[in-house]
Amino acid sequence: MTELEKGPTGRRRGRGARERILSASQQLFREQGINRTGMDQLCAAAQVSKRTAYQHFTGKDELVAEYLRRFDPSVLSGVFDRTDLTPRERLLAAFDIPPTTPLCPYIGAAVELHDPQHPASQYARDYKKAVAARLADTAREAGAADPEQLGEQLALLIDGAAARTRVLNADAFPTAAAxxxxxIDNAIPTSSPRQPSDDRGTTGSAPVPVGGQ
Amino acid sequence: MTELEKGPTGRRRGRGARERILSASQQLFREQGINRTGMDQLCAAAQVSKRTAYQHFTGKDELVAEYLRRFDPSVLSGVFDRTDLTPRERLLAAFDIPPTTPLCPYIGAAVELHDPQHPASQYARDYKKAVAARLADTAREAGAADPEQLGEQLALLIDGAAARTRVLNADAFPTAAAxxxxxIDNAIPTSSPRQPSDDRGTTGSAPVPVGGQ
DNA sequence: CCGTAAGCACACAGAACGGTGTACATAACA
DNA sequence: TGTTATGTACACCGTTCTGTGTGCTTACGG
Known part of the structure; x- marks a missing residue:
């Protein structure tokens, strides 16, 4: 699609072989899963010869690990760096992004690869810990009594919503947000208790914008 | 192990070929995952010829679906049928069983198979809905204001703990229980509010009895 | 004693997988 | 102009996967 310099024989080296591979990974690994996406298909989608792919990555394992490392900026930073929100609002905003994220690739990778020692599994672990830490930081900023506990709890809610969305094929994030x-109200004493009228639709009857297929 | 009638050539037809196949499935699918467990290995573990396996099941898909249907009695009924507990205690008891369950095969199947139309995925969906319904029933029995909401919320917590346990390789169920x-205390008005000293170790520093390797 | 159901052993087909080897083409730079 | 990265095209290797085909063996009921 994007016009790249290319030779008459179909050569496309707009200095983006690696980028195209990773870009195709993002799409295919999430649409089809990691195991069900072969290197042949991936290279075809990336418009890259298989030989080139294996010159950029030593193997599929490394490619998968590298693929996982490309989600931070959009998801993690995108929420926590919003200075226009109060810490408390930032904590809640973490439950509003996932419509963009159909599946949570970290959980998917950990389950599909099934080897805790796999580089991608290790990164998924590190990432989830980092998210919990960021949540804890924000919770501390918001004045929570036990920020670490609240951060871990909110992280669990996010993962629960992701897993449940996947299994039920229905958006579970509203429930998690509730x-x-x-x-948050229980953990932040100084915070105004607000009216407890936040009970939105929690029974999973959402119109399933989850993406898969 | 169990003494079965067997002929001199190693024949074992104690009327349990199908049982042995499903039994081996339970072990292997959970230890190694579904995709990483080949039919050859599975048949070898079940001490069943491959030919026999394919006479009992039309294919691996059917076997996987049937394998998933063998968890209800132990997990679901085991908790909800305990009449020695108050409804409220039963709701909390749902977070104490998972040490037995290393991974939650339903989530695993949904992620691994990656096809919402797969029979096993459909059953996983039904099962998760059934659990939420049972939780809702118990919540209603306990006098919750909005039993459906509480049931869905508790179900999400269980799934979150399962997913997070898997990814972090550390038991996340204590956090979920907290x-x-x-x-529960918020949803059941008549219930005594209790002292809020229930904050046990929620930062995932548990000694990982999760099972996987 | 004989028929039938159930099972076994084993080879094999066909496909998909991850990964490589080889020969050729192009772009950029000297 | 020539060299060196970088990439392509495509065949290919070995492995693993689901699934079959075939022939033989056993248990059991009449």
């Missing part, structure tokens, strides 16, 4: 609101 | 206690 729980989060309760936990 | 959240559950808060939610």
């Amino acid at each position: 729980i989060a609101a309760v936990l | 959240i559950a206690a808060v939610l």
